[in-house]
Amino acid sequence: MDYPIWDLALGGGMLMALVAIPHVIVSHFAIGGGLLIVVTETLAVKRDDPELRELARRSSLVLILVSTVFGAISGVGIWVVAGLISPATISALIHTYVWGWAIEWVFFILEIVAALVYYTTWDKISKGAHLLVGWLYFIGAYLSLVIINGIITFMLTPGRWLETQAFWDGFFNPTYWPSLFLRTGIAILMATTFMVFPALKASAERRAGILRYLGWWMVGGVVLSYAGFRWWEAVLPATVRNLFSGAEPALTTLASTRSFTLWALTVALVFGLLILIAAPRLARAATAVVMALAAFAFFGGYERLREGTRKPFLIHSHMFSNGLLVSDIETINDEGVLARSGWAARGATDSLSMGRQVFRVQCSSCHTLDGYQSIRRALPTYDDMLAVVSDQSAGSGAFASECAACHADVSAADMREMLPTAAEMAEDPEMILDLNQGMIYMAVSQLYELGEAYGAAPRGEMINTAELHSSYMPPFVGTDEELEALVEYLAVLARGDDVEQASIGGGR
Amino acid sequence: MNPNLIPAVDPAGLPAPLWLFHVLLVFTFFLHLVFMNLTLGGTVLALVAHLKSGGRRDDFRGVLARRLMAINNYGISLTITTGVAPLLFIQAIYQQYFYTATILLAPLWLAMLALLIAGYYAAYLYKFRGAPSRGSGGGVWLSVAAVMFFLIAMIHVAVHLVHAQPEKWGNLADGAWSVFADPTYWPRLLHFILAGLGFAALVTAWWAVRRAAEGVDSEDNTAIARWAWRWALWTTVLQVVDGFLLLMVLPQPVLRGIMTGGVVTLAPLTLAILLGIGLLMMLARVTNPVEKPGLVAGTLGAMILTIAIMSITRHQVRALYLEPSTAQFSFEIVPQWGNFALFVVLLVAGLATVGYMLRRVLTSPASGADAA
Structure with a gap:
């Protein structure tokens, strides 16, 4: 909350996804590829099999071009983007885990140097020395996963760290081991999907055998991934798991993501069994692409699920997605957001601009004005109201899409009874705009009360968000004046009026 | 209303005394500089040499350009690898200034990633397609790589100057380009x-x-x-x-x-x-x-x-x-000496492993059936 806000039409979350998703795919390939390539070379040496050796060699070119370049830069990119969109969070993580990251850097050095040497020394050094380099590469790459896995899982399940603030309590948190198991499977899965492409270049007589060899690796990767995923689900605290599983999941979109994730894994498995093992003669670049897309979809789905179940937190029960600390709620409610941050105060010259600044500080980490998770589309408008009163059909589609989320206890017919008629609305549109502003006020007030509920939650343990209203939203914090300013700003947005776009750091 | 634009220090505190982070930041930045100099200077020098050679493989400057870029394929990787550590340590002790500067220059700072990827792949394309030894000339790839690395240097200098001058942040927020007039x-x-x-x-x-x-x-x-x-x-x-x-x-x-x-x-x-x-x-x-x-x-x-x-x-x-x-703020020190010791032990062990690997590679040349 203390930092300037970068206004990004795309949305910070979307930008992070664009950088992070390709990175995790490539980085897991770098780990799994390290294992597969060196095992393949080891087998080639033992069996004196030049075709297998050629597979390892060709794959190592992919490894060097994709992982040491794109993987390394996009890894730095995650820090870069995190610093731009969530500086408080990355700062909190770094101040807690700086030695963890420093240790990962050591493994990163080993990984990168070994990768460069491995690729360069084909045909130039003894087989034994080359295999040694390959194994050292894999060890370096895997150990970097061992470290970063602790920090990633900490964010979702900080466990005893919430009570003790101790490094290792957070590192070896409840989902550490299942996640490591799962990511090991994913790494093998990613590696096989990449290595199928160089395998297609094997000689006609050996191609089937080599594809089968990769197929068994793939099945192994899928089995590990599935087992790891179910283990991960099983150890999640019920407060988190109930968001997306069980008879009545709290967040249906996340439940759909879970189904999608497991179906994608199934498709990858079926393709692996059919195309790579049962009928490798059918393998083509196109089938390899489909298989890779299914594997990526599984991985992307899991990452989406992991990120989604953390909502509304970036560090569960400690820091919200907008950088607000749970422990700061009371103080900021007393003093105000604008007293807390110079950047928020900057440009807040009247009530409307104050509302805009409050929105930027508290809401813009998830909501853009008109793009991804558009706030304007989430607000009630004159046209929405008109649609509800004009739609007389049973079940009322307009009611379901515009009102039901907040008024589940009211039927469409009852709602129409309460609202003015279309003719009355046309006569006095200002009345409807005032009504909308009142609804926005109620919604923001509920978010303020949500903050009080978070503030009252027992410290030192995971907060059960499923028990709270709007369990995926951070609370509103601030003074009454700031709350009213935010409502005014949102009401202006809901009218569709143009509101001056703020510059980085808070307007002029 | 808070007039101070400098964010508060991180409430989590620092897991070691401040002086230790200063030492680590300077030392790892020095390592980064060595490889960065080779990447930036080497690529520009290779471009000059390539242009002077007219793309001919028999000209000594063509040999030089090829040689420099062959080194740079490793040099760029090691520049990134050694850059990770100072990027980590600056976020530990100067995060208030560093994050603010990068946000004020957000489009440029983000563009750095794309420039780096483009520059790196251009360097590889020169090696595989454009070097004089390949016979096809490749000044374009080399020019792209050199321009990308030069632009990255411009961005880094800009971010550095912004992060070091909080008193100018107010003006920079209204027009970050003014940093180039510093x-x-x-x-x-x-x-x-x-x-x-x-x-x-x-x-x-x-x-x-x-x-x-x-x-x-x-x-x-x-x-x-x-x-x-x-x-x-x-x-x-x-x-x-x-x-x-x-x-x-x-x-x-x-x-x-x-x-x-x-x-x-x-x-x-x-x-x-x-x-x-x-x-x-x-x-x-x-x-x-x-x-x-x-x-x-x-x-x-x-x-x-x-x-x-x-x-x-x-x-x-x-x-x-x-x-x-910085005089306005003080960090709470919450030392994690055990973790620091683990880092030092692993750093020594890691570098020793790298050294052992390189020595083994250099002393294991092979040809014929024993060649890997």
Whole structure:
């Protein structure tokens, strides 16, 4: 909350996804590829099999071009983007885990140097020395996963760290081991999907055998991934798991993501069994692409699920997605957001601009004005109201899409009874705009009360968000004046009026 | 309303005393500088050499361009790898300033990633498609790589100047481009570019002298060494001039801070200036480096030492820039000595493993059936 806000039409979350998703795919390939390539070379040496050796060699070119370049830069990119969109969070993580990251850097050095040497020394050094380099590469790459896995899982399940603030309590948190198991499977899965492409270049007589060899690796990767995923689900605290599983999941979109994730894994498995093992003669670049897309979809789905179940937190029960600390709620409610941050105060010259600044500080980490998770589309408008009163059909589609989320206890017919008629609305549109502003006020007030509920939650343990209203939203914090300013700003947005776009750091 | 634009320090505190992070930041930044100089200076130098050679494989400058870019395929990776550590440590102790600066220059800072990817792949494309040995010419790939790395240097200097001057953040928020009008911007950028060119030229000369001494392509290597040596000489001449210019245009409180900082600030600065002038004298004494391999190695060693000392001075200049701001804050120290010790042990073990691996590779050449 203390930092300037970068206004990004795309949305910070979307930008992070664009950088992070390709990175995790490539980085897991770098780990799994390290294992597969060196095992393949080891087998080639033992069996004196030049075709297998050629597979390892060709794959190592992919490894060097994709992982040491794109993987390394996009890894730095995650820090870069995190610093731009969530500086408080990355700062909190770094101040807690700086030695963890420093240790990962050591493994990163080993990984990168070994990768460069491995690729360069084909045909130039003894087989034994080359295999040694390959194994050292894999060890370096895997150990970097061992470290970063602790920090990633900490964010979702900080466990005893919430009570003790101790490094290792957070590192070896409840989902550490299942996640490591799962990511090991994913790494093998990613590696096989990449290595199928160089395998297609094997000689006609050996191609089937080599594809089968990769197929068994793939099945192994899928089995590990599935087992790891179910283990991960099983150890999640019920407060988190109930968001997306069980008879009545709290967040249906996340439940759909879970189904999608497991179906994608199934498709990858079926393709692996059919195309790579049962009928490798059918393998083509196109089938390899489909298989890779299914594997990526599984991985992307899991990452989406992991990120989604953390909502509304970036560090569960400690820091919200907008950088607000749970422990700061009371103080900021007393003093105000604008007293807390110079950047928020900057440009807040009247009530409307104050509302805009409050929105930027508290809401813009998830909501853009008109793009991804558009706030304007989430607000009630004159046209929405008109649609509800004009739609007389049973079940009322307009009611379901515009009102039901907040008024589940009211039927469409009852709602129409309460609202003015279309003719009355046309006569006095200002009345409807005032009504909308009142609804926005109620919604923001509920978010303020949500903050009080978070503030009252027992410290030192995971907060059960499923028990709270709007369990995926951070609370509103601030003074009454700031709350009213935010409502005014949102009401202006809901009218569709143009509101001056703020510059980085808070307007002029 | 809070008028202070400087964010608060992180409430989590620091997991070691501040001085330790200062040491680690300077040391790892020095490591990064060594490879960065090779990447930036080497790519620009390779471009010049390639253009001078007309893309001919039989011209010694074509050989030089190919050789430099062959090194750079590793150099770029190691620049990124060694850059990770200072990026980590700066976020630990200067996060209030660093994040704010990157947000104020967000589009540029983000663009750095795309520029880096483009520059890196362009360097590979030159190696595989464009180097004179491939017979197709490839000045375009090399130009792309050189321009990308130059732009990245521009971005880094801009971010550095913004993060060091919180008193200018208000104005910068209304127009971040004004950082390019900072009186120190261009001399500072030039200081990095010239250092890169000088260092890359010296490494090239040193390598060519070694090859010539081994009797490999004596004629080409002698010509490469002479050509690179002249580049090292003239860029160092300009570097000394630019260094004094940069010192003169520093804000008065910063310059005063250096001059009145006693031995702590004056010793590194004086040593760096003396080393710079010494380098100049060593470079000027030699016309044919192949004849004086000892002096060439000594000059390279002196330049590495100069980079190390200047890393300290650069850090002190930053501290002086930020002094009015940092004086307002104090970190809570929550030491994690066990984790730090683990890091040190693993760093030593990791570097020893890398050393063992490289030694094993260098002592295991093979041919025929035993070749991997």
